[in-house]
Amino acid sequence: MYNQQHKAAPLLGMTSFEEVLHRMNELGRFKASVLASNDGLPIATAPSVYDADTAAAIVALLQRVSKEARDQLDMAEVDEVTIFDRDRIRLVCRYMVVDEEKLILAVMVPPNRYHRRLTNWAMREIQAAWQQ
């Protein structure tokens, strides 16, 4: 569904990853999204003015904390970590592995908005963009 709607013309000056984030933000009315590497470096960000360096470092830190929790509590692979603030805005971190590289997709989701289907779509698109 998302594929058909959003295989639009490439957005000028953006990498394929940035395009995916941009379209995801548009569809979900998300405030911002960041694709980061496991070591906390930003790979892509939308909007481009967003402080990607800090966001990527923070989501990588969350990833390390969740890994620690998983190890200590003998849990399975972590799928998602979410932080709610008092205004019900969520920071959602989804984890994925592409071509042996661990990546983190982090999204700022406004209150009362669904993110799961859109982030699933974005993760598939990121994988596809990687292969191109």
Add this chain to the structure above:
Amino acid sequence: MTSGLVLPADLMDEIDRILAHLQHKTQAGCVLLADISGQLISKQGQMRDVDPVILAALTAGNMAATAEIARQINEKTPFKLLFHEGERQNIYLSNVGGSFLLVVAFNVTVQIGLVRLFTRQAVKQLVPLAEEFEALQAQPGEAIDADFGDALAIEMESAFSDWEATQRLN
């Protein structure tokens, strides 16, 4: 784009393909592969007012200088990568198998994580090619095209037979 080094065409094509892919994925202005002495092997892209030959030589010198820094802090091997951040352009240098280096010059708008990720992928692909290249360099005779030896033998035979014929006539 090749330098004066003699490389088999298929090896060169493969190197060019990897560098082109890296440049495409990272939107880098310029991607270079040089040997550790600074001799340019291949390049993709072109930056305004930048001479890739000079850039390759300078980055090799840069790598060599930091190898000494690594030694001073008791690192057993030279640093794997260097990153220089500028106001408009950044440069990312990565060691390829100890004898080569990969240079990625890119605009500050490109995210460092993207460059790091795809450079790491490119290095993985370049290491076996670098080993192949080193093996060829270790055998200089083998690096010359096989046809060259045959052509040389034919020409020499022809020259000497002409000379012998001339001698007999005299």
